[in-house]
Amino acid sequence: MDDDARPGLRERKKQRTHAAISDAAIALFLEHGFNQVSVAQVAEAAEVSKRTLFAYFPTKEDLVVHRLADHETESARVVRAREAGTTPLAALRGHFLAGLDARDPITGLNDHPVALRLTRMINDAPTLVARMDRFKRGAELALAEALHETANLPDLTARLTAVQIVSVQWELAQENAAHMASGESADDRHAGAVADAELGFALLDRGLGSLTRGPA
CATH class of the missing domain: 1.10.10.60 (Homeodomain-like)
Known part of the structure; x- marks a missing residue:
């Protein structure tokens, strides 16, 4: 050989x-x-x-969280790969909405029995909840770096912006997951999830738009 x-x-x-x-x-x-x-x-x-x-x-905890490992830097990759002329926020909005359409578990909009059981298991284990907080922090840092490098944002501005964007995405996913846990189907929840996402990103755009409309 x-x-x-x-x-x-x-x-x-x-x-x-x-x-x-x-x-x-x-x-x-x-x-x-x-x-x-x-x-x-x-x-x-x-x-x-x-x-x-x-x-x-x-x-x-890594035995569980590694299943989400690719998602930790997902928003950063979306920002780096966006098309010329597309703002980071617009790219992230489009990506999140596409995730809802695809029932991507990271959006919380997935009613597959295994996904529901995994979500419940994570929420019931304090050490896993703490590990997910580290995962969220990693997502913020990766996104901040991408914003700093591709949108010409100063380092602190990029970090403050990333924290807000990731927090909105996180809260939207938690809201969807709560609906799934209550027994609502992903199909029935989809329209509401889209409306919530549009609201979340509109609020971000209102506060951050001028910071994320620099050179693409």
């Missing part, structure tokens, strides 16, 4: 191990509860050692 093939095989093996640990953890957490399952039980179910598990997931 040539040298180029070995790294590829190793990487695929690592990906399979990562997925196996994650799948085992989520299945156990959903069945028994996050606080009721130990890391040792997850390792046993995934057929790996605790040392191997921690090499992939430094904390127990």
Whole structure:
């Protein structure tokens, strides 16, 4: 086997191990509860050692939150990838509305049973709630950096702007998730979710528009 093939095989093996640990953890957490399952039980179910598990997931909370990892920098990526002439706020508004249409779980508008159970599990575990706060902070910092670099906003202005934008997105998602938890379907909630999003972004535009209409 040539040298180029070995790294590829190793990487695929690592990906399979990562997925196996994650799948085992989520299945156990959903069945028994996050606080009721130990890391040792997850390792046993995934057929790996605790040392191997921690090499992939430094904390127990990471076994859950990693499922959302790509979303932590999502708003920053949207801002960086926006088309010329499109303001950051307009790009983020369009992206959030598209997420509602697609029933993206990060918008809270998803009534799939597993998504509902995951949301409930996170809300019921204080350590996961705290970990999600760190996730939110990471999203704010990533977005601030993107605004600073692409919209010519001073560093502090970019950070204050990012905090407000992420907070609105977060609150909109929480509102949608509350409707899902009460038994409303995603389809029935969609129109209300869109109206709420339009309100949220209109309020942001009213307060931040002049700060996010610089050179695209």
